[in-house]
Amino acid sequence: MPRTSPAAAPARIAVIGGGAIGGYTAALARWAGLDVTLCVRSPLAGLSVESGGEVRPAAVRIVTDPAQVGPVDWVLLTTKAQDTAGAEGWLRRLCGRDTAVAVLQNGIGQEERVAPLVPRGTRILPTVVYISAERTAPGRILHHVASELHVPEGPLADRFAALLDGSGLRVHRVPDFTTAAWRKLFTNLAANPVTALLQQRIGIFADPEMAALTRDLLREAAVVARAEGADIGEADIARTLELYATAPRDGGSSMLYDRMAGRPMEHEFLTGAVVRAGERHGIATPLNRMLLTLLRAVDRELRDGKA
Numbered sequence: 001m002p003r004t005s006p007a008a009a010p011a012r013i014a015v016i017g018g019g020a021i022g023g024y025t026a027a028l029a030r031w032a033g034l035d036v037t038l039c040v041r042s043p044l045a046g047l048s049v050e051s052g053g054e055v056r057p058a059a060v061r062i063v064t065d066p067a068q069v070g071p072v073d074w075v076l077l078t079t080k081a082q083d084t085a086g087a088e089g090w091l092r093r094l095c096g097r098d099t100a101v102a103v104l105q106n107g108i109g110q111e112e113r114v115a116p117l118v119p120r121g122t123r124i125l126p127t128v129v130y131i132s133a134e135r136t137a138p139g140r141i142l143h144h145v146a147s148e149l150h151v152p153e154g155p156l157a158d159r160f161a162a163l164l165d166g167s168g169l170r171v172h173r174v175p176d177f178t179t180a181a182w183r184k185l186f187t188n189l190a191a192n193p194v195t196a197l198l199q200q201r202i203g204i205f206a207d208p209e210m211a212a213l214t215r216d217l218l219r220e221a222a223v224v225a226r227a228e229g230a231d232i233g234e235a236d237i238a239r240t241l242e243l244y245a246t247a248p249r250d251g252g253s254s255m256l257y258d259r260m261a262g263r264p265m266e267h268e269f270l271t272g273a274v275v276r277a278g279e280r281h282g283i284a285t286p287l288n289r290m291l292l293t294l295l296r297a298v299d300r301e302l303r304d305g306k307a
Helices: 020-031 085-094 110-117 155-163 177-189 191-198 202-206 208-227 234-246 254-261 271-281 286-303
Strands: 012-016 035-039 048-051 054-057 061-063 074-077 100-104 123-137 140-152 170-174
Touching (some): 020 100, 074 085, 100 155, 110 123, 140 177, 155 170, 191 202, 191 286, 202 234, 208 234, 254 286
Parallel strands (some): 012 074, 048 140, 140 170
């Protein structure tokens, strides 16, 4: 009788971070048949995702100690940007000779943040995330809309797309990643700081005065984006305003969810990124700088446990 070749073992994936993005991507990868380990700081009783009114468990391996893991094929780093350095212990254990790291975080400059934390030569894939989800309790994720990941085109992007094929996570390979990253940053630049500062949901942007303020914030940031090499203009501003206007009124933002939960916020990697880039190019950003000052004040209270 002819011999049959053994089935190839599923790719090994480690997801660092048990928040909304980490939990959601870990669940979809597991449901697609991949070997998934979820790396978190505190023990979880399990992982489940609610989407479209249906709650479904995901049988992923959950670990809390880097000593429990070894090299994998892919690492998905999904911590908040401000928590990147704290993931170094995981990254050092998970990255072997052939490991690739996809960085699923907000903000720009992902490769620069992660490169010092992984072995020399580790391939890093910056990723723009379009997923609206929130963690309603430890290990429980509520998915609102969207399941898209945008990555710079190339061989590593092709491998990543093949890895997640059939998972429900749609990987888009883009030729101009600088512009793609700034366009995603635009979707966060008003929604995150404004909802967090006012502790209100996305519906607030239906107010004409708030829409006008948002337009001014984005126009200020667009000047900086173009100086950074991104092809950003009025069409992107209009697209962002339309996104806010058509989003579910009860939707939130990651920064709002962090403030509600008493967690530190990632303002330095969103609003702060615009202000610092403006400084590099000698471009004034008074509106974004004002937001950054207010966000820093709130964040200090969160870190001190007073808010």
